[in-house]
Amino acid sequence: MKQYETVIGLEVHVELATKTKIFCGCSTAFGGAPNTHTCPVCTGMPGSLPVLNKQVLEYAMAVGLATNCKINQYCKFDRKNYFYPDNPQNYQISQLYLPICHDGGIEIETETGKKVIGIHEIHMEEDAGKLIHDEWEDCSLVDYNRSGVPLIEIVSEPDMRSAQEVIAYLDKLRLIIQYLGASDCKLQEGSMRADVNLSVREMGAEAFGTRTEMKNLNSFRAISRAIENERERQIDLLEAGKQVVQETRRWDDAKEYSYAMRSKEDAQDYRYFPDPDLVPVVISDEWIERIRAAQPELRTEKLIRYREEFDIPDYDAGILTSSKKMADMFETAAAICGKPKKVSNWLMGETLRLLKENNQEPEDMRFSPEHLAELIELVDSGTINGGVAKEVFAEIFAHDIDPARYVEEKGLKTVSDTGALREAIAEVIAANPQSVADYRGGKEKAIGFLVGQTMKAMRGKADPGMVNRLLKEMLAE
Amino acid sequence: MANVISDETMEYVGILAKLELSEEEKRQAKKDMERMLDYIDKLNELDTSGVEPMSHAFPVQNVFREDIVTNQDESADMLKNAPAQRDGSFVVPRTVE
Ligand SMILES: [Zn+2]
Numbered sequence: 001m002k003q004y005e006t007v008i009g010l011e012v013h014v015e016l017a018t019k020t021k022i023f024c025g026c027s028t029a030f031g032g033a034p035n036t037h038t039c040p041v042c043t044g045m046p047g048s049l050p051v052l053n054k055q056v057l058e059y060a061m062a063v064g065l066a067t068n069c070k071i072n073q074y075c076k077f078d079r080k081n082y083f084y085p086d087n088p089q090n091y092q093i094s095q096l097y098l099p100i101c102h103d104g105g106i107e108i109e110t111e112t113g114k115k116v117i118g119i120h121e122i123h124m125e126e127d128a129g130k131l132i133h134d135e136w137e138d139c140s141l142v143d144y145n146r147s148g149v150p151l152i153e154i155v156s157e158p159d160m161r162s163a164q165e166v167i168a169y170l171d172k173l174r175l176i177i178q179y180l181g182a183s184d185c186k187l188q189e190g191s192m193r194a195d196v197n198l199s200v201r202e203m204g205a206e207a208f209g210t211r212t213e214m215k216n217l218n219s220f221r222a223i224s225r226a227i228e229n230e231r232e233r234q235i236d237l238l239e240a241g242k243q244v245v246q247e248t249r250r251w252d253d254a255k256e257y258s259y260a261m262r263s264k265e266d267a268q269d270y271r272y273f274p275d276p277d278l279v280p281v282v283i284s285d286e287w288i289e290r291i292r293a294a295q296p297e298l299r300t301e302k303l304i305r306y307r308e309e310f311d312i313p314d315y316d317a318g319i320l321t322s323s324k325k326m327a328d329m330f331e332t333a334a335a336i337c338g339k340p341k342k343v344s345n346w347l348m349g350e351t352l353r354l355l356k357e358n359n360q361e362p363e364d365m366r367f368s369p370e371h372l373a374e375l376i377e378l379v380d381s382g383t384i385n386g387g388v389a390k391e392v393f394a395e396i397f398a399h400d401i402d403p404a405r406y407v408e409e410k411g412l413k414t415v416s417d418t419g420a421l422r423e424a425i426a427e428v429i430a431a432n433p434q435s436v437a438d439y440r441g442g443k444e445k446a447i448g449f450l451v452g453q454t455m456k457a458m459r460g461k462a463d464p465g466m467v468n469r470l471l472k473e474m475l476a477e
Numbered sequence: 478m479a480n481v482i483s484d485e486t487m488e489y490v491g492i493l494a495k496l497e498l499s500e501e502e503k504r505q506a507k508k509d510m511e512r513m514l515d516y517i518d519k520l521n522e523l524d525t526s527g528v529e530p531m532s533h534a535f536p537v538q539n540v541f542r543e544d545i546v547t548n549q550d551e552s553a554d555m556l557k558n559a560p561a562q563r564d565g566s567f568v569v570p571r572t573v574e
Contacts, residue, residue, distance in 0.1 A: 018544050019544050019545070019546055020542075020544050020545065020546050020547075024548065025542065025545065025546055025547030025548045026546070026548045027546045027548070032550075033552070033565055034552070034564065034565040034566045035552040035555055035556060035565055035566065035567070036550040036552045036565070037548075037550075038551070038552060038555045039548045039551065039555070040555075043555055043558065045558060051540060051541065051542045052540070052541050052542065053541070053542055053543075053544050054541035054542065054543060054544065055543075055544035056544075057541070076532060081493075083495050084572065085567075085569040085572055131572060132566070133571060133572070134571065137571075138570070138571045139561075139568050139569065139570060139571050140568075140569050140570070140571050140572050141563060141564065141566035141567070141568060141569075142566055142567040142568075142569055143565075143566055143567075144555075144567070269489075269493055271493070274532035274533075276532070276533060276534075279533060279535075279537045279538050279539070279540050280532075280533065280538045281538065281539060282538045282539055
């Protein structure tokens with residue numbers, strides 16, 4: 001069989017983290033009852049006038065600058081015309097001729113090394129409403145709460161050659177945008193969506209093959225599988241002497257299969273023209289510099305700083321900075337308690353474990369850094385021991401409880417009253433003559449069992465170090 | 478000079494505009510469109526090199542709003558514009574994906 005090369009370009013839609021929609025003062029908050037966040041503008045009523053949300057423009061500029069794009073200092077909006085009920089104006093306001101950013105790129109790293117993926121352009125546009133199809137009655141219900149929610153579409157060059165490169169690119173893009181605070185970029189919840197343009201060509205060929213566009217990919221895993229599947233489908237067609245048809249396909253992750261879409265893709269002729277309701281945007285050099293200066297520290301810079309500032313392994317620094325939320329948590333908690341190493345241990349250990357157990361991402365963390373810092377203080381001051389601390393942390397993680405109050409209320413403080421401890425140890429010694437004999441006979445390890453028994457008798461509320469010391473002392477008597 | 482619109486183009490434009498035209502309407506629309514194209518040809522005779530394309534009639538730029546929620550729940554009013562409504566939603570003929 002011939003050798004084939006996969007050529008992939010991505011169109012990534014990112015929902016911006018603004019409070020209001022792109023062209024009206026309606027809220028973008030999730031979860032409102034249908035159509036409670038709508039107005040004449042975002043429901044396309046005749047005579048209504050859209051006005052651009054300045055924050056949308058500034059977020060788009062920030063993403064462009066962070067991905068090494070050039071900014072179009074004269075930029076405009078265009079109408080993309082199509083008829084579908086999710087789009088009440090019968091056109092989507094987007095940018096075709098003069099998008100806000102162009103000609104950038106970001107560096108990715110995979111097993112095969114480093115590589116720059118080009119960004120063709122970034123444009124601003126509005127999201128559409130949501131349709132719910134009624135299975136029983138011959139109708140669809142429309143909710144326009146999402147209509148007019150600001151998006152940026154980041155169009156890459158066809159520079160990727162494998163699923164690994166695609167994932168690396170998306171991951172890098174996501175991190176940059178999260179760090180900028182421009183979006184939370186959650187694939188599952190749709191605040192980041194990727195459409196994959198894929199074609200295959202014989203190894204060494206110059207010309208691109210016919211490409212297809214794949215939609216409905218809402219996890220990194222689905223993206224990887226869809227890419228493998230589509231690559232094979234196209235190669236099979238070519239090997240059988242058939243042609244690849246340029247079309248939009250929808251991925252069904254449960255069935256691991258894609259099918260060609262019909263509906264509105266019949267009419268690809270969008271007849272773009274400049275939107276006369278929206279005036280052009282002119283961006284001064286000063287404005288660009290202002291946005292550049294306000295750019296927060298991105299991951300690469302953060303990594304370098306962590307290495308210099310904190311005594312933590314490179315691997316840990318890598319994990320801590322792989323999510324904005326995690327990095328913020330680390331820095332804030334470390335600043336409060338002044339113990340970065342210990343904060344890192346809690347995040348790298350228990351936090352990651354609990355996130356995995358709950359099938360959550362770092363962005364889903366709901367506890368406050370103050371409570372983590374306080375917990376570390378409680379351990380360091382000897383108020384609670386390590387075992388109890390884990391138990392308390394599980395409560396912080398789940399319910400963001402105040403650890404000091406929780407420890408007080410539940411009576412979890414370490415018993416430092418040696419009288420009570422000595423009493424418990426005496427009972428343990430009396431009840432376990434065999435272990436005592438083993439220890440005295442030179443089996444040092446036997447003490448571990450006796451410590452465990454004492455801790456159990458103390459219901460975990462003793463300092464294991466102190467138990468060990470007292471045990472040895474009393475066994476020597 | 479005279480532009481001729483083919484039947485296929487007429488059909489396609491009708492599909493894009495979601496219009497069903499009678500034979501008589503098609504014949505009329507075709508004639509109108511041909512005249513429009515002739516007019517564009519006429520404009521094309523002008524030398525416009527060095528003239529900036531104009532998309533807006535007024536020399537206004539940079540009109541923005543701040544990112545502040547100003548609209549309340551007016552779904553009841555919004556839904557008055559719906560052809561039909563149910564459960565707070567606009568009801569439209571079933572669309573097939
Ligand atoms: Zn609105």
